[in-house]
Amino acid sequence: MKGILFTEFIDLVEDKFGLEMVDKIIEQSELQSGGAYTSVGTYDFSEMLQLLKNLSENTGISIDELLLVYAENFFSVLEENYPSFFKMYTDPIEMLASIENHIHVEVIKIYPDAELPTFELVERTDNSLIMIYKSSRAMHHFGLGLMNKTFEHFSTTATIILEKIKEDGTEVKFIINKN
Incomplete structure (x- = not known):
C-alpha cells in the first residue's frame, strides 16, 4: 500500500484525536515499519489494518466509519x-x-x-x-x-x-x- 495513504491517515488521526492517539495506536500495533512512513514508500496493508483496528477500539468508531x-x-x-x-x-x-x-x-x-x-x-x-x-x-x-x-x-x-x-x-x- 502506498505511503501517502499512511501519512495522510496518521495526519488525520493527529488532527481529529491528537498526537497521543497516534502514539497509542502505533504502540498497540506490531508494525514492521515501526510506524515511520514516507509518502513515497510502500508498506504492507496489514499495517493499515492494525492501525484502523486499534483506532476503532480506542474511539468506539467502526472501521467502516473511520x-x-x-x-x-x-x-x-x-x-x-x-x-x-x-x-x-x-x-x-x-x-x-x-x-x-x-x-x-x-x-x-x-x-x-x-x-x-x-x-x-x-x-x-x-x-x-x-x-x-x-x-x-x-x-x-x-x-x-x-x-x-x-x-x-x-x-x-x-x-x-x-x-x-x-x-x-x-x-x-x-x-x-x-x-
Missing part, C-alpha cells in the same frame, strides 16, 4: 495534488464511470506498484451508475467516501447504496443515483 471519514479527508489531497484529474470532467457520473479505464490507468503511471481495487461498470445513464467494487482489502467505505466527495466537488448530491455481494466486503455493488 474509512469513510478518512476517504472524505483524503479527497482534498487528491484535489490539491492532481487537479488535472478533476479538470477533465464536468460531471460526477462521468468521472466515477472513468475510474477503471482512465483514473486508475493514470494512478499506475504515477505509482507503478500500486495495488488498486477494480470497479466494473455494470450500468450507466446520465444520472445513475451501477458499479461492482472488488478488492481483497475490503475498503469499500473508503471508495464510498471518495464517491461522496466527488459529488460534493461538482456541487451536486447523490444517493449511494452499498450492497455487499460477498459478506467479507471484498465484492460490493454501488448503486448511485444523482439527485
Whole structure:
C-alpha cells in the first residue's frame, strides 16, 4: 500500500484525536515499519489494518466509519495534488464511470506498484451508475467516501447504496443515483 495513504491517515488521526492517539495506536500495533512512513514508500496493508483496528477500539468508531471519514479527508489531497484529474470532467457520473479505464490507468503511471481495487461498470445513464467494487482489502467505505466527495466537488448530491455481494466486503455493488 502506498505511503501517502499512511501519512495522510496518521495526519488525520493527529488532527481529529491528537498526537497521543497516534502514539497509542502505533504502540498497540506490531508494525514492521515501526510506524515511520514516507509518502513515497510502500508498506504492507496489514499495517493499515492494525492501525484502523486499534483506532476503532480506542474511539468506539467502526472501521467502516473511520474509512469513510478518512476517504472524505483524503479527497482534498487528491484535489490539491492532481487537479488535472478533476479538470477533465464536468460531471460526477462521468468521472466515477472513468475510474477503471482512465483514473486508475493514470494512478499506475504515477505509482507503478500500486495495488488498486477494480470497479466494473455494470450500468450507466446520465444520472445513475451501477458499479461492482472488488478488492481483497475490503475498503469499500473508503471508495464510498471518495464517491461522496466527488459529488460534493461538482456541487451536486447523490444517493449511494452499498450492497455487499460477498459478506467479507471484498465484492460490493454501488448503486448511485444523482439527485
